[in-house]
Amino acid sequence: MREKLTYGLALGAAAMFTYTLYRILLMLPDELMQGAIYRIMFFHIPAGIIGMIGFFVSMTMSVWYLSSKDLKFDSMAASVVEVAVLFACINIVTGSIWARIIWGVWWTWDYRLTSQLVCVLIFFGYLALRRAIDEPTQRARLSAALNIFGCVDVVIVWKSIEWFRNNHPGPVLSIRTGGGQMDPRMDHTVYLNLIPLLLTGIALVLVRTRQEATAREIDSLRRLAHAAA
């Protein structure tokens, strides 16, 4: 059932991507000021949204683990963090490419860029901590605590760097501005491209969760063999 769902999501994402790529590359005209490079925003913005949602979903899974002690939720939290870090990295890299062409620099210490980098570093620490602990319940317990600290910090990081410095373009999506900042066709394409990226993300989480479950089974068999020997 899980495999069928994973393949279904991947197929759905591929079909949607075919349509959104056709729309992005062939249907939409170049942007008046930015030319063709604005098309990277159809990946940059959804990747940032998915990354940020992923961090908070993983925190929910960690809280769930702490209340239920079911290692399944720990595997889900770790899988979601891995995929969220991947999407946050896509967001940073695509933003950096856009900045190089539009602003002439690869990086500015703007609050959104800096916040996203800090988020990646926080959750990189989470993944590093998991690799440093062999015992599954200790790993789950400590990484769940770190995940909660990380997500609480993400909110403060976001606000503090916003006060500190800000030269990133303001919100353009209609969901934030009520419309008028962007051509509706472009605005809709951002939302449309969010769907295949999200489906890909969910499929990757399912694959990683399955791998984590298998790793847990192998680990418990190894422990059983050690105890029997």
Add this chain to the structure above:
Amino acid sequence: MNSFRQIWTVAAKDLAIEVRTKESINAAGAFSIAILLIFSFAFDPFSDSMHEFAGGLLWIAFAFAGALIFNRGFARELPNECLDALLSSPLSASSLVLGKALANFVMLIAVELISLFVFGIFYNINWVKHPWALAGTLALATWGIAVLGSVFGAMTVNLRLRELMLPVIIYPLLIPLLIGAIEFTTILLGVEPIASSDWLWPKLLLLYDVVFTAVSILLSDTILVN
């Protein structure tokens, strides 16, 4: 024994050990002064723009020196199974973490005062222009660093890569606190008067302290007790 008394007992025990051995303060103090010395080669110590770097320079030294103190905090309880003894005593996990945080706070403040004195001499900066505001900033930011350092010291105490993991985990989490501390310390050491909007930074430090002290209390049992 109420919680405050438990916290004080743990802190007093750690401070008594530190007064006798001086292992953390000596190492952290020397490390902090070495960082200040190295920075003097990166910037012109007597240029006018030094005021703009002062806050950042000091807090980098304090945060790095802090990691040495936090690594020792729980690690000193490992020999002779002292940590297990502490955990099986009537002491609550949150009291243990806050007691360690209080001891780390006092040790880090001592290192900061030594470093400030040396910094004033090395870089010819008058750091007593706003003594109360500077004391408040040091107290707020150091408490935030100490509480997070103690919690993550507890988290990493049994890990193989303890010394490596602690900085990897805590520095990204400390960024909002360090932004507030660096910004306000730079203002306090600078030549411009303090503007009303500058008081945003101590408020950020206070918010950070309250939030992370609360989260630390909530998660102490999860981190320390199996």
